[in-house]
Amino acid sequence: MxxxxxxxxxxxxxxxxxxxxxxxxxxxxxxxxxxxxxxxxxxxxxxxxxxxxxxxxxxxxxxxxxxxxxxxxxxxxxxxxxxxxxxxxxxxxxxxxxxxxxxxxxxxxxxxxxxxxxxxxxxxxxxxxxxxxxxxxxxxxxxxxxxxxxxxxxxxxxxxxxxxxxxxxxxxxxxxxxxxxxxxxxxxxxxxxxxxxxxxxxxxxxxxxxxxxxxxxxxxxxxxxxxxxxxxxxxxxxxxxxxxxxxxxxxxxxxxxxxxxxxxxxxxxxxxxxVHQPWCRDSRFRKHAAESGAARTALWVWNRGRSDNVLTPAVDLKKRTGLPVNVLWHWWHAAAYDDGFPEYFPPREGDSSFQSAISNARQQDVQALVYMNTYQWGTHTAGFEKENALNNAVKDKAGRTEAHVYNIFTQHSLTPMCLATNWKNKYAGLAGKAINDYHTGGIYMDQACLHHRCYDKSHDHTTGGGNYWVHHFGMLTNMIRRSNSAKDNTILAGEGCGESWLPYLDAFLTLQVSKERYAGISGAATIPLFQAVYHDYAVTFGSYASLVTPPYDELWPAAYAPPDAEQPLAAEFDEQFLMEQARAFVWGMQPTIANYHETLAVRKKKEISYLVHLAQLRYKQLPYLLYGRFMRPPRMTIPEKTIAVSRLSIYTGQHQDRVKRQQQQVPLIYTSAWKSPSGALGIAVASISDTPQLIQFSIRTRDYGLPSSGKVYVTDTSGRKLLSAYKNGSVKVHYALAERGACMVEVGTN
Known part of the structure; x- marks a missing residue:
């Protein structure tokens, strides 16, 4: 017919x-x-x-x-x-x-x-x-x-x-x-x-x-x-x-x-x-999830400076959660940040102290990923001229480099290197040194999920257009992994996220859960669009969620150092921290805290407890929040509240740019839905309200491919319990959630 x-x-x-x-x-x-x-x-x-x-x-x-x-x-x-x-x-x-x-x-x-x-x-x-x-x-x-x-x-x-x-x-x-x-x-x-x-x-x-x-x-x-x-x-x-x-x-x-x-x-x-394309077939997460150090991470600590300011606080959080903790470690290197790349070695605190701290943290199940920018070279470094870095730099049509000043204090520029040159060999050598000689847990490749069009005809690529950038990035990560003598769960993580990088990176730093903190409340709102397509093919983590003012690199000019670096933010901004953590939890991301110190467990007790509880609950729900497919959440009536939001420079702002107060209307309850590999449905819920909230919703099982009859369970900090049974393809949930509570409602599971 x-x-x-x-x-x-x-x-x-x-x-x-x-x-x-x-x-x-x-x-x-x-x-x-x-x-x-x-x-x-x-x-x-x-x-x-x-x-x-x-x-x-x-x-x-x-x-x-x-x-x-x-x-x-x-x-x-x-x-x-x-x-x-x-x-x-x-x-x-x-x-x-x-x-x-x-x-x-x-x-x-x-x-x-x-x-x-x-x-x-x-x-x-x-x-x-x-x-x-x-x-x-x-x-x-x-x-x-x-x-x-x-x-x-x-x-x-x-x-x-x-x-x-x-x-x-x-x-x-x-x-x-x-x-x-x-x-x-x-x-x-x-x-x-x-x-x-x-x-x-x-x-x-x-x-x-x-x-x-x-x-x-x-x-x-x-x-x-x-x-x-x-x-x-x-x-x-x-x-x-x-x-x-x-x-x-x-x-x-x-x-x-x-x-x-x-x-x-x-x-x-x-x-x-x-999901039928090569990047999903070759996804690092899907091919290596069982042995992946990235996948087993329960919490990330994003600190900067020397080991006592980075690894010691991370070990403290490891003890509080009882779960594996990874560290994203900036400012470990000899050079000033956003200035002296790639002159990373020796570590600024010295070889012996650095290696000892790495070893001690490893013994306590804390892995450290050290910062290495993927392609930037400081134009004022000694090596830039000595090693003829200009030859390997990205060029525009006129043959000019794309130098850019990130460091507002020194005004020294960084210039992107083209990945289709010998820069790959230099970077792979530096990464291999960090992994093999210093036994770090891996490399955080800043600016990884970006690309440049290069017009230098002397490089090993087509000029301007083409797809050479991602191809050579894959070659770079393969070089790093081949040089890994330990062959143990070394993690290569990158800034941002992208389908083209799924076969090459173990984890993706996705910071937009904290967009208000660095961009304010105007403009576009953040949505978990990448998660909706690729969550079960990629490990995502990261946020700027912090309870203190930004740090200042000790190698930057002392004249600009603020007197209040890493001091607790005003209490009115605590709800912003909760919002960022709640978003990350329901969006299936590994939780992250920036600039954590042990004193915060006392001075910001409720907020640190919230982070710890979310990390522990998430770890019990990995079939949904790590391996699950993003689904449309059920409709709920959710109350809102106007909260104070801090917009502040993350670590490079001058005094007049430090903290700007804004207000934003936000939901008090964050939700999402996930289909586990076994076919069960999980509805994640996180509240930032300081009063109990009633969670109510209904779903039709046919909308989620669930059996027409079954049971509903709920898991919160007290454990897992039977909530109700359902039949005739209709599920109705009524659950009283404690103040600042979180739970996972499971439908269609035994």
């Missing part, structure tokens, strides 16, 4: 074309199925309409006279760059290889590009609401494509009550994104942890934009408003061609579609594709 219907549909389309062509009537090109309908101008190939048939709603403003070009090329020839777009074509032709495919071709471009042909192929994905878009060029001999903008979807009209969800590392959500007039641009791979953006009204319909690149090619995604508050979505591609090539084909497809729901709906769609 399906084949018959398709044949009838194709015959109808063919007869329609013959009739309109014979009559001389102007017609549009239509590509449609039961879910979406795309309409193109038959004379130019411009996109006229993108219609969501399921919602009976149009994405584009059809009244607008502006029809943006679906694509734009930047071609270089003889040092000159020329921009070419759709209106410059002298000829346009379309064809239909089959009922689900439309091919658009432009040719006869004047000037320097008489042989150029641009071919766009758009394919429906069966009866789904998603379409694949592909572009190929021919006739480009002697011309280098510098950038290909494709696809470009112009005229996206306001859907009202809009939200824009973007996977900036952990994830960001913009409410009413058009009101600011902001031009939004994000780079992949890098700050974008995956290749999917969604713009939607959660009650009506949504615009879905993605890419199916599995090799980590560099690209940029953007949403730009015009004077009419219409958005233009586009993907900028940076191609790689060899001298003399006459053709170029994008090595992936863009995905454009419609959906109903919110950011989690879009994430679920992307996950359905993503």
């Amino acid at each position: 399906k084949i018959k219907n398709n044949k009838c549909y194709a015959l109808t389309i063919a007869l329609w074309f013959l009739t309109t062509a014979a009559s001389g009537t102007h017609y549009d090109l239509v590509l449609q199925n039961r879910s979406v309908k795309l309409t193109f101008d038959a004379g130019t190939g411009a996109l006229l309409s993108f219609y969501d048939r399921n919602a009976s709603l149009e994405f584009l403003d059809r009244k607008s006279g502006e029809r943006g070009s679906l694509w734009e090329l930047e071609l270089e020839e003889g040092g000159a760059v020329r921009k070419i777009n759709l209106p410059q074509a002298g000829t346009f032709h379309s064809s239909r290889p089959d009922v689900h495919t439309l091919v658009l071709e432009w040719s006869r471009f004047s000037g320097l590009t008489p042989s150029l042909r641009v071919k766009v192929t758009i394919q429906l994905q069966g009866e789904q609401s998603f379409t694949g878009w592909h572009l190929a060029l021919s006739g480009i001999s002697g011309q280098q494509p510098e950038k290909i903008i494709f696809p470009r979807i112009s005229g996206l009209q306001d859907m009202k009550d809009e939200e824009l969800a973007v996977p900036v590392w952990l994830g960001e959500l913009y409410k009413s994104p058009r009101t600011s007039g902001q031009h939004y641009t994000w780079h992949y791979p890098g700050l974008l942890s995956l290749q999917m953006l969604s713009l939607y009204n959660p009650r009506t319909h949504g615009f879905y934009a993605a890419c199916n690149d599995t090799a980590g090619y560099t690209k940029t995604f953007s949403f730009s408003p015009d004077s009419s508050r219409h958005f233009t979505y586009q993907m900028d591609n940076y191609p790689v061609t060899a001298a003399g090539d006459s053709v170029y084909t994008l090595p992936y497809n863009a995905i454009i579609g419609a959906f109903k729901g919110d950011w989690l709906s879009a994430a679920t769609t992307y996950r359905d594709w993503a």
